[in-house]
Amino acid sequence: METKQVKWGHWFWGLFFVVCAAILVLSQLGLFTYHLRFWTLVLVLILVAAAIKSLASLSFAGFSFSLAFLAMLFAKPLGIQQLVPWTILGAAVLLSIGLTLLFKPLKKHHFSVVTINDNHYSLSDLRQMQKDAKKAPSYVPSSESADVTVNVKLGSATRYVQQGDFRHAVIHVNLGDAKVFFDKATIINEPALIEVLGQLGDISLYIPREWNVQPNLGNLAVDFNEKGETPTKTGPLVVLAGDFKMGDVTIHYI
Incomplete structure (x- = not known):
């Protein structure tokens, strides 16, 4: 696909x-x-x-x-x-x-609004949901549940996400390219959130085809592509949002 x-x-x-x-x-x-x-x-x-x-x-x-x-x-x-x-x-x-x-x-639509179970959430709402989840009594901080942050400026980077309780990733690229592999990550509490930020670059996300990815980039100046295996979308919900300008965001389903 x-x-x-x-x-x-x-x-x-x-x-x-x-x-x-x-x-x-x-x-x-x-x-x-x-x-x-x-x-x-x-x-x-x-x-x-x-x-x-x-x-x-x-x-x-x-x-x-x-x-x-x-x-x-x-x-x-x-x-x-x-x-x-x-x-x-x-x-x-x-x-x-x-x-x-x-x-x-049009400018209002530029900001991400996500619909989950007939409820509407802004990007700030989703971030707050992640913060609230970490304050819950059942949450146990560990290296396997830490947030993922990728920063690339004038270069390239490859990152492998292997969290057993993946929740939130922030990928910030300026004049560069980033490849992030999520195929070894596990989502226990949905929705997970992947934010793409920056400008002038390429972001490639390698995602299990079972994940139900909901793209919500909302920017007129970004090229969004989906490649690889046909997604089944039978797995956990993942929201792809952010503000990435003058670049390419590609999901490779694997």
Whole structure:
């Protein structure tokens, strides 16, 4: 069983940096009609990346002000010198408010809401459930029931989860990739929670096909894929949630 989606994040950022390199070289060769100084060009690229990142995470204020500062930088060729700076900044404020109101329902959906036995839970609710479970008299702390945390930044990591009482995993990836194997883990108290956080990377989760995984990523800028064996979903409930941007999350059922 395999669910395929176009990994636009890789293509987009790859082409973005290739175009940035071309602009840098051509501008220094004087092949543009409007010449950009080196540091101005660097600032332009930073603002463009900030605008894209803000739009992907539905941060309309960041998106609007990134566009506003770009407009200020190019005020002369655009013929809008008379609008700099206060009219441009005022327009950014109004644009931010307008987009927030227009896309408010979409932004609400951006946050994870999970339905379990006809009851609705937010991500914070699920975290609190895990904390409350640890305070129960029957809970016995041990290395086999500890939370799982994976942090990757500018690199790669492989982690094997073998807890006998797996409850909660947090996988945080920034500019890297992580492979996490859950095939030796056992879930006694459901639902278990797997959080994926960060941006610009790949997260591969190797999960028993019996687990009933409920994906609830809710982010427009993440590519989610399911591969491997056909899941039976006869086992314990596992909620996959979080806020992972500009990357790929893949479940490999084994």
